[in-house]
Every structure is written in structure tokens, then in C-alpha cells.
Amino acid sequence: MLSHHELATLMLLGDTDKRLEAFDPDVLTLHHYELVEIRQRDPQGSTLRLTRQGRELLERLRMGAGG
Template sequence: MLTHHEVATLLRLRDAERRLQELDPEVLALSRYELVEIAWHDDGDISTLKLTGRGRELARRLSRESDSA
């Protein structure tokens, strides 16, 4: 089960790629759940984050549920 912080991070990432200097615990958790993909530069630095197919589907369902509430 996702924490409210992880859900908020997932929904923030839904509409735009996010560039990071370092990974926060929520992003690492979302990556472990295969909801977020972390893109890395060749030198090992973090490039961008984006939702996986599973992440997009979950964000869509969460958004739809909140719209009908």
C-alpha cells in the first residue's frame, strides 16, 4: 500500500517529467513498486523521472476516483 506522500508524488509526476538532484524516499518506493522509471545519465547522475504504464494507470484511477467524490 502506498503512503499519502507516495500517492502525492505519483500524482505530481503524472503530468510532467521531473528533474532531480537527488532521490527522495517516495520516489525510491515508487520505483520499487515499478510505478516510476528513473532515467540515468551516462555519468551516473539522475536525469529524469517518468511514470511507467502501471504508474500512469494508477494515477488515472486515483484521479478518476477523486473527481467522482
């Protein structure tokens, strides 16, 4: 089960590439559960992207919230 911090990070990522710290514990957990893909782009940081599973989970959460 994901923590509220991990769920918030998942929602923050949405459907677009964002720059967040790849070594953040919440990001690492999402990566472990194959919800986020970590893509190294340059020395300044990583680009994170939701996987198919991550997008599906986010959509289910939105539908469950009435959205």
C-alpha cells in the same frame, strides 16, 4: 499500500518528465513498485517518468476523485 507522501509524489510527476532527486525515499518506493522509471540524463540529476502502471494508477485515482 502507498503513503500520502508517495501518492503526492506520483501526482506531482503526472504525465511529464520532471527532475526530482532519484534517491528520495518516496521516489525509491515508487520505483520499487514499478510506478516510476528513473532515467539518468546528466550529472545534475535524474529525470523521472511514470511507467504504464503508474499512469494507470494515477488515472484510477483521478476517476475515484470524481475527475
